[in-house]
Amino acid sequence: MPQGFMIFHLNLAFSSIRTELRPQVIRQCYWPLLHLVERKGLPLGLELTGWTLAQIAELDPAWVQTFARLLREGRCELIGSGWTQMIGPLAPYEANRWNQRLGREAYQQHLGVLPDIVLVNEMAYSTGMVDVYAEAGYRGLVMDRDNVRLALGLDHAPIAATPTHAQGCGDTALPVVWGDSILFQSLQRVVHGDKSMDEYLAYVRRRAERDGTVLPIYCNDAEIFDFRPGRFRTEAALSGDSEWARLEQLCERLEADLGLTWLSPTAVMNAVDQQLPHRAALLSSVAHPIPVKKQAKYNINRWTVTGRDDLALNSDCHRLSAALVAAGNQDPNDWRTLCELWASDLRTHITEERWQQALSKRADFLQKLGLTSSMPANAPRVWQDLNEFAAPAGLEISKDDSGIQLRLRTACVDLSLNLRRGLSITALAFASRDWRPVIGTLSQGYFDSIALGADFYSGGVLLESPVNRERQADLEWVQPEFACSGVQLFIRVRLPFAGGTLEKRLALDMAAERLTLSYHFEGLARPQGTLRVGILTLLHEHLQAPIRLSCRQGGPLAEHFTLDQLATHGQAASTLVSSSAGLGATDGRLCLEDAQGPLLALRWDPGSCAAVPMLTHQPASPHPFTRLKFSLAELDDTAKAGGSLRDFTLELRPN
CATH class of the missing domain: 3.20.110.20 (7-stranded beta/alpha barrel)
Known part of the structure; x- marks a missing residue:
């Protein structure tokens, strides 16, 4: 029965x-x-x-x-x-x-x-x-x-x-x-x-x-x-x-x-x-x-970067949570307020009246905890073009004969950048990994299949808007500017982008194995489409399988995933839903390792920008095709016109 x-x-x-x-x-x-x-x-x-x-x-x-x-x-x-x-x-x-x-x-x-x-x-x-x-x-x-x-x-x-x-x-x-x-x-x-x-x-x-x-x-x-x-x-x-x-x-x-x-x-x-x-x-x-x-x-992704303004709401919830933890706050009323701001229903088909109430509650709570509504601006710097810039001791700067590839090398990091493609990363290698490149560019023709018959860069930005029939990347000729502060070398480019301006910055630590990528949007509203930044392509020919990914997803410990099957998080689920999966990474950390040990540690501040990491991994010849990207906007039935973008900063280390 x-x-x-x-x-x-x-x-x-x-x-x-x-x-x-x-x-x-x-x-x-x-x-x-x-x-x-x-x-x-x-x-x-x-x-x-x-x-x-x-x-x-x-x-x-x-x-x-x-x-x-x-x-x-x-x-x-x-x-x-x-x-x-x-x-x-x-x-x-x-x-x-x-x-x-x-x-x-x-x-x-x-x-x-x-x-x-x-x-x-x-x-x-x-x-x-x-x-x-x-x-x-x-x-x-x-x-x-x-x-x-x-x-x-x-x-x-x-x-x-x-x-x-x-x-x-x-x-x-x-x-x-x-x-x-x-x-x-x-x-x-x-x-x-x-x-x-x-x-x-x-x-x-x-x-x-x-x-x-x-x-x-x-x-x-x-x-x-x-x-x-x-x-x-x-x-x-x-x-x-x-x-x-x-x-x-x-x-x-x-x-x-x-x-x-x-x-x-x-x-x-x-x-x-x-x-x-x-x-x-x-x-x-x-x-x-x-x-x-x-x-x-x-x-x-229904609750990450869609809705009325999920990205901003999630980012501020992370800021508030971090502030409560840092202060050792044990007040149930404060945590109750935070949990109410983190309720799933604020991120889907919330009514206008209730949305405005939520915004007021968020503003009041930020003020109560002494958190400003905007993030601090970058410190002013004196920028110079390459011809004027004097490389400090311990940094080698060179160009190839074509003038396309810019190479930066320290005792810890070897970084090649493509000036013809928006300062995309051609190769990034660390001394502790025996100078074997971890991420970079796979040029057209690398893969045997026509299905992958394109260039796959690292460090880029891609906006796609079916509503506006628009697809825009940052793959343009650029003339970067340089600045130094202590052991940090800063490189920036500014590009017209989707009716506004995209400023990309790279910060190279000249005394450690660390590279930071930053994306700043000026005059650009959240698109009615997808916006994915920090796109990273793994160079499998220098890695040893199995590759594993780990991150926390709401719990006290990291979850571990072996890259042993097809994963297409950013693939559209339908004509109206732009993606199908994502990773939580609730402490702003995501780590990759191969059979030899730690490979790449990615870190960002979800309190500044709660971007959602997405993975693409598929079998291919001569090596698998693997990319990570960070989404700031997606489309689904909850997405409303408007909303805001947050600047995103991503730190890359070998461990």
Whole structure:
């Protein structure tokens, strides 16, 4: 006999719901859930943030009292989330710790219980978050199964091949209560009247016969039944009939026609945990470092550099978090404010009124912590062209016969730059790596396949705007200017770019193995398209496989990925969604190593610019093709005209 469970996600911060409609949402969406529990005896899981719970307690305390009573009676279950619906893999560890702490305190205060299971916010998963959840006191987690299976190459394997436990960065592993995007979307379509019950029941029957496991009948939003959040013009119209009544009828048909019995989420988790042997595994891969629910168009970059002004909001959240940590701030109210600014809904279809409220809250909090709204300007320097510039001791400067290649060499670094291509990097080598170039340029003809029949530079900028039918790079003839300050050599070029000016700066440390790339935009608004900077091409002929990449993604430890499969983070998921994946790198560090040891350490300040790193890696001949890039803007359904750009500075070291 098939078994199933349901978990409903309650979110009064839902981006497109206006503040004044929240009482209506409670009345039309949240009360019917409790009625289902009371009338039908369904052991539902209700997941909500501490913030949503506090809002309901203020607007409709009777709902909270009824929910608390049903929890005490064991008739339904609380599923945890945090104080707000933060995207954990995009926030630093300390912010994630506080979000879980504040959420659990709210559950205890309003309901008198602490949940054992946590639902991964927006189903945006990283390995590091397993450690955060375990530290907070959770015994298991809910995650979407489909994209984890895709990440692990199991999308065509039997369901039984799916891991049972999520492995953290260390020894911690938590049992997983698996959700399913296709199952929850199918139920939504039936309840909205877009699919017949008979067709749905036939599909669930096939799934029960094929999968042989407990079916996650529903793990998604509550606010879409008898209410429409208003995100899309294509949302199904309300028919006038009660959708909750239709859902209740559907549950009855599942019981009568399929013989389905209902389990609580905790019963599912306990069954998973008691199943031996445990199949614990890392649930991500280099191709999908942060699996997310639904189809590919719904990916992690939805909350990074799209929306109304995600880049600026994320950057300031990083600044605020760093300031709280540096000050040793333990004030729950300050961390609560930060978590609210980091809520995912501010980054998607947020209403204009709520967006303005968020901007005011951000400005007030920056002022409270003594942080200015703008970053400090570069110190003034005396710039000279190459003919006037006198190289200091320890620095050799030369040009090739064509006048195209500019070479800079110190006791630590050997750097060649292309003056014909916007000061792009031809080769960068460090003394500690026996002067073997790590990144640089692969010229047209290097790869055997015509699919890679182009020049691939390093250090560049690329803007693509389908809206304006525009593609612009920085690959122009340049005459660089030079300046010195202590042991730092500065080189800059200024280029007309997309109606404004791009200033690129390189800072070469003449006493250490360090090169810094900076990108400054003047008179340039955030494009309605993609803007990717700091593009780096690896020179595999000087490296020894395997190549590994590591970064933190919301947890206390780094996650490690081997470059052993196709990864195309910056590839468009559809004509309207410009990318498909990205890396969290929540402390502004990303490291590469090969079989010989550390290869390249990249560092930046996410508090200045929370750019999203993207990886391209594909097999090729004579060597693999690998690039890293940092995105400042992407396109998807949440992207709005306007928004701002932040200057980006990237430091490169061998370790």
